[in-house]
Amino acid sequence: MTSTAAAPRRRVRRWGDLPVAAVFIAPAALGFLAFYLVPALRGIWFSLTDQNLVGSGTFIGTANYQEMFADPLFWNALRVTAWYVVINIGVQTVLAVGIAVLMHRLTRSALVRGIILLPYLVANVVVALVWFWMMDYSTGFINVALDWVGLDRVAFFGNEALAIPTIALINVWRYVGYTALLVFAGLQTIPGQLYEAAALDGASEPRMFWSITLPLLRPVLALVLVITVVGSFQIFDTVAVTTEGGPIDSTRVIYYYIYQQAFERFDLGYASAMSVFLLVALAVVAYFQLKIMRSNQSDLA
Amino acid sequence: MTTITTRDDDVAAGTRATDREVPRRRSRRRRPSGGRVLAWAALAVLLLVTLFPFYWMLRTALSTNTALYGSPGSLLPVELTWGAFERVLGTATPQEAAAEGGTTGSIDFWLYLRNSVVVATAITLGQVFFSSLAAYAFARLRWPGRDAVFFLFLTALMIPPIFVQLPNFILVRDLGLLNTLTGIVLPFFFMTPFAVFFMRQFFLGISREVEESARIDGAGHGRIFFQIILPMSSTPLFTLGLLTYVTAWGEYFWPLLVGRADESRVLTVALGIFRSQTPQTGPDWAGLMAGTLIAALPVFVLFVVFGRKLIDNLGYSGIK
Numbered sequence: 023m024t025s026t027a028a029a030p031r032r033r034v035r036r037w038g039d040l041p042v043a044a045v046f047i048a049p050a051a052l053g054f055l056a057f058y059l060v061p062a063l064r065g066i067w068f069s070l071t072d073q074n075l076v077g078s079g080t081f082i083g084t085a086n087y088q089e090m091f092a093d094p095l096f097w098n099a100l101r102v103t104a105w106y107v108v109i110n111i112g113v114q115t116v117l118a119v120g121i122a123v124l125m126h127r128l129t130r131s132a133l134v135r136g137i138i139l140l141p142y143l144v145a146n147v148v149v150a151l152v153w154f155w156m157m158d159y160s161t162g163f164i165n166v167a168l169d170w171v172g173l174d175r176v177a178f179f180g181n182e183a184l185a186i187p188t189i190a191l192i193n194v195w196r197y198v199g200y201t202a203l204l205v206f207a208g209l210q211t212i213p214g215q216l217y218e219a220a221a222l223d224g225a226s227e228p229r230m231f232w233s234i235t236l237p238l239l240r241p242v243l244a245l246v247l248v249i250t251v252v253g254s255f256q257i258f259d260t261v262a263v264t265t266e267g268g269p270i271d272s273t274r275v276i277y278y279y280i281y282q283q284a285f286e287r288f289d290l291g292y293a294s295a296m297s298v299f300l301l302v303a304l305a306v307v308a309y310f311q312l313k314i315m316r317s318n319q320s321d322l323a
Numbered sequence: 324m325t326t327i328t329t330r331d332d333d334v335a336a337g338t339r340a341t342d343r344e345v346p347r348r349r350s351r352r353r354r355p356s357g358g359r360v361l362a363w364a365a366l367a368v369l370l371l372v373t374l375f376p377f378y379w380m381l382r383t384a385l386s387t388n389t390a391l392y393g394s395p396g397s398l399l400p401v402e403l404t405w406g407a408f409e410r411v412l413g414t415a416t417p418q419e420a421a422a423e424g425g426t427t428g429s430i431d432f433w434l435y436l437r438n439s440v441v442v443a444t445a446i447t448l449g450q451v452f453f454s455s456l457a458a459y460a461f462a463r464l465r466w467p468g469r470d471a472v473f474f475l476f477l478t479a480l481m482i483p484p485i486f487v488q489l490p491n492f493i494l495v496r497d498l499g500l501l502n503t504l505t506g507i508v509l510p511f512f513f514m515t516p517f518a519v520f521f522m523r524q525f526f527l528g529i530s531r532e533v534e535e536s537a538r539i540d541g542a543g544h545g546r547i548f549f550q551i552i553l554p555m556s557s558t559p560l561f562t563l564g565l566l567t568y569v570t571a572w573g574e575y576f577w578p579l580l581v582g583r584a585d586e587s588r589v590l591t592v593a594l595g596i597f598r599s600q601t602p603q604t605g606p607d608w609a610g611l612m613a614g615t616l617i618a619a620l621p622v623f624v625l626f627v628v629f630g631r632k633l634i635d636n637l638g639y640s641g642i643k
Contacts, residue, residue: 038465042544046464047472050457053513058479061490068490075496124366128359135634136626137370140377143622145573147591148615151598152376155383155608161395163379170396199373203634227358256483259575263595277576280485285580290489297486304483 068294075288086295096296098271099279102186106275107254109190115247117198122205123235135206138199146196146259153192154179154264179265182272189260189273197253201246208242209235244315248308255304276300384408384613391608407613431585432614435593440621442507442578442589443571449512451564455556457514458522459548463534473523479516484576492580502584511571518563525559526552561632569622590618 069086073079090096125134141149156163157178165175178188212235220230258277261267267274267282274282276296284293383391384407385400394401406419411432460466461473491510500506529552537547553560575591582588588596594614598606626633 037467039460039544040466043460043464043466043469046456046460046544046548049453050476050514050519051472053453053510054476054479056494057491057510057513058482058487058516059475061487061494062482064490064493065486068493073493075492121369124362124369128362128366132631132634134366134370136630137373139630139634140626141373143569143626144619145575145591147573147575147594148618149376151594151611151615152380154598155612156376156379158608161392161608163396166396195372195376252481252483256485258485259591262575262579263598266599277485280489281576284489284492290493294489297483297489300483301486305481308481 065294066298068291069298071291073290073294075285075290079291082291086292089292090295090299095271095274095279099274099276102272102274103255103257103276106186106190106257107251109187110193110254110257111247111251113191114194114198114201114250115243117194118201118205118246119236119239119243121198121202122209123231125202125206126209135203138202140199141196142200144196146193147263149192149196150260150263153195157188180269182269185265185269185273189257189264192260193254193257197250201250204246205239205242208239208246211242212238240315244312247315248311251307251311252304255300380612380616380619383608384616386609388607388609407607407609408617410607410610411613411617432593432617434586435588435590436617438504438582438588439572439590439618441504443568445504445508446511446571447564447567449508450515450518450567451560453512454514454518454563455522455553455560456548458519458526459552461519462523462526463529463552464544476514476516476519480520488577488580491577495581501581502587504582504587506581507578507587507589510577511574515567518567521563522556522559525556529555558632561629565625565629565633568625572622590614594618 068079070081070083071079072082072085121138125138157165157176159165159175159177159180164178168175176184179185216234216238217230220234225233256277257275258281261273261275261278262281265273267278280293280296280300283289283296382398382400385403385405387402387404387406390401409419413432457476461469461476488510495501495506495509498506500509533551533555534547537551542550573591574589575595578587578589578592579595582592594611597614598611
């Protein structure tokens with residue numbers, strides 16, 4: 023009796039809750055395998071083939087990558103995307119910190135926070151269409167308002183130099199409230215005593231912001247930045263419903279170019295090679311971001 | 324906790340306490356009231372910029388399209404009418420539509436609306452439930468390889484979706500699910516790394532004693548999960564559910580790839596097509612804005628009902 027009971031108990035210790043865990047994790051593991059892990063490996067394989075939309079591809083070595091590095095439109099797409107990310111993330115981060123500090127200082131009203139979050143709840147496509155309409159050259163409200171104050175009308179989407187900044191700012195409008203609330207949550211972890219002590223020492227508000235708020239916010243900011251930068255590289259929806267890459271390739275961002283190669287020119291192999299490149303580029307960006315911002319260390323400790 | 328009030332006290336006491344504290348805090352910091360007025364003004368401008376586009380959608384949707392071109396600067400609807408909504412929802416006759424300068428082509432908005440509701444609801448229910456199950460196994464069960472598997476799940480957070488969506492398109496094609504709602508739902512149905520991560524963070528914070536007392540009473544992990552853990556987790560479940568719904572509702576790229584055909588078209592894709600089909604000269608802006616408003620409406624309703632929970636718990640998602 024004792025010998026038979028001892029064996030299973032040892033096995034229990036070795037395998038722990040594995041049988042139960044296997045049941046709990048089975049659906050998610052299936053989803054992960056079928057729609058993340060296997061596709062990731064397949065994506066790398068596709069990038070080495072001439073895969074199209076209807077059939078299956080044959081191995082062509084690194085031809086797609088050679089084509090990619092020689093393709094001026096690919097480099098253009100990277101340049102345009104980088105420009106978009108710089109404007110989008112730069113403006114959004116500064117504004118979000120400003121808004122969060124403003125809310126933190128002025129009001130804890132749930133209504134204010136709710137309104138700030140509102141644009142985030144609306145689909146990208148809807149946001150893009152509303153601003154596309156408001157910025158319409160002849161009848162859009164913003165151009166009419168520019169008329170009122172005596173300024174020239176602006177072809178926001180028709181001007182090569184302005185199209186990317188315009189799209190970047192539209193998406194700032196959509197995401198800045200969400201980002202601000204994340205920063206706001208971070209602000210609430212900063213102990214109030216620090217500000218008390220600083221105030222007793224006669225520190226000014228700007229001084230407190232630079233010496234207390236910003237350094238202590240760094241871990242939160244680092245995570246928020248990694249998430250928003252990765253997200254920002256995925257700009258597609260706004261371009262797809264407004265400029266469709268134009269004028270003259272000035273908004274043909276990398277996501278849109280990959281989409282066009284795969285679904286308009288049916289070159290899934292080439293599109294896969296570019297998305298492998300995007301994956302590697304994003305991993306490198308995220309790695310250096312985390313390294314520079316030392317996000318895992320807090321100054322509070 | 325004496326006479327010195329900290330910011331943390333403000334958090335606990337809520338808005339009313341903040342109002343009371345304002346004069347004291349100001350004198351303590353010797354801030355000029357001018358700065359505070361300026362800050363309030365900045366907040367007011369911010370709220371105006373946030374809300375104005377929503378108002379402009381409504382104002383445009385309630386105007387006739389012909390009148391819009393005549394008075395583009397009018398802050399109120401011009402020739403107030405429900406015509407644009409009737410056009411979009413298919414209750415207007417072609418003659419009525421033409422009279423207001425709208426498109427006369429038929430758009431099956433009800434079908435797209437239904438598709439969007441089905442897709443977003445199915446994704447939310449499946450993803451939140453299955454991700455919670457997995458998160459519980461990662462947070463509370465002991466099994467070999469657990470941390471390695473979790474790390475593998477996490478790496479998927481950093482993958483740009485397009486990288487797996489191209490092969491997923493081929494997979495859905497091979498399964499014969501192109502242009503079906505199932506094909507749109509499937510990749511998001513079982514998990515997303517974010518959902519698993521989000522729920523795991525919450526489960527990690529639950530006291531072990533809760534489970535241990537239940538185990539002493541002879542409850543298995545299934546019963547503990549369904550009868551104790553899930554009911555305790557209603558707040559993060561709602562937060563995650565709402566975020567998932569909003570994301571699924573607004574998804575454009577994937578349904579554009581696999582659900583372009585009429586019968587499986589969701590609202591976002593329909594709006595994109597509606598926009599690209601309108602002529603460059605004189606698009607039906609009133610109709611388009613009516614469509615966007617209808618597309619935004621369900622999320623607004625959810626937000627009014629559950630929004631407070633979302634706002635109060637957003638910290639979970641970002642701060643990790």
